[in-house]
Amino acid sequence: MADIKNIGKIISLLRKEVKDFENPVVSKIGEIQQDPFKVLISCILSLRTQDRTTGPVALRLFEAAGTPQKLAKMSLGKIQRIIRPVNYYITKSKRIKGIAKTIIRDYDGKVPDNFDELMKLKGVGKKTAAITMVYGHGKADYIPVDIHVFVISNRLGWVKTKNADQTMDELMKIVPKKYWSDLNDLFVLHGQNVCLTNSPFCSRCAVNGCCPKIGIVRSR
Ligand code: SF4
Secondary structure (H helix, E strand, O other): OOOHHHHHHHHHHHHHHHHHOOOOHHHHHHHHHOOHHHHHHHHHHHOOOOHHHHHHHHHHHHHHOOOHHHHHHOOHHHHHHHHOOOOOHHHHHHHHHHHHHHHHHHHOOOOOOOHHHHHOOOOOOHHHHHHHHHHHOOOOOOOOOOHHHHHHHHHOOOOOOOOHHHHHHHHHHHOOHHHHHHHHHHHHHHHHHOOOOOOOOHHHOOOHHHOOOOOOOOOO
């Protein structure tokens, strides 16, 4: 079980560390646009694709079709031309068009404000549903977990989990709720810039002194 006593200290150290790093694309789109549809679609575009590729593609797509109605009407060919730089763009084009149609047909054109309903949308998993709730609907009732949150939580010894979905469940049991809204942003930025998945920069890490570095074989 995690030493939950150091959670507050680590969050505070990471808040200072990440001040100069750029925000993850999905939370940035959420902050700027406060639009659950754009957050949801951006999150799907970002799966297995780098933020620097996803950001401009998402913004280009929203200039052409920023609502479920417009996206549902757009041809697959046109969607694919716009989102081509992201990985798996053909599958993603079908997913996002399908999601737009479902939102119109089943939810009166509005992205559901409910985690379980979001999970019913084809192509939406726990991470995407949590991100849409937190950054799209402004409800900090979930901790979105991607590869960085999964890896860092395990290295810190907060959890001992095998995948992102399990990590989300465990973190929601041990992390005080006041930290939930920050945790994803902090860990993603920390993971992209310091605690890299393959070889972390422990020597310049803000939480070096209180991290047990579980499972680290090679660090810099
Ligand atoms: S000390 Fe190393 S393993 Fe621990 S959080 Fe920092 S970079 Fe990651």
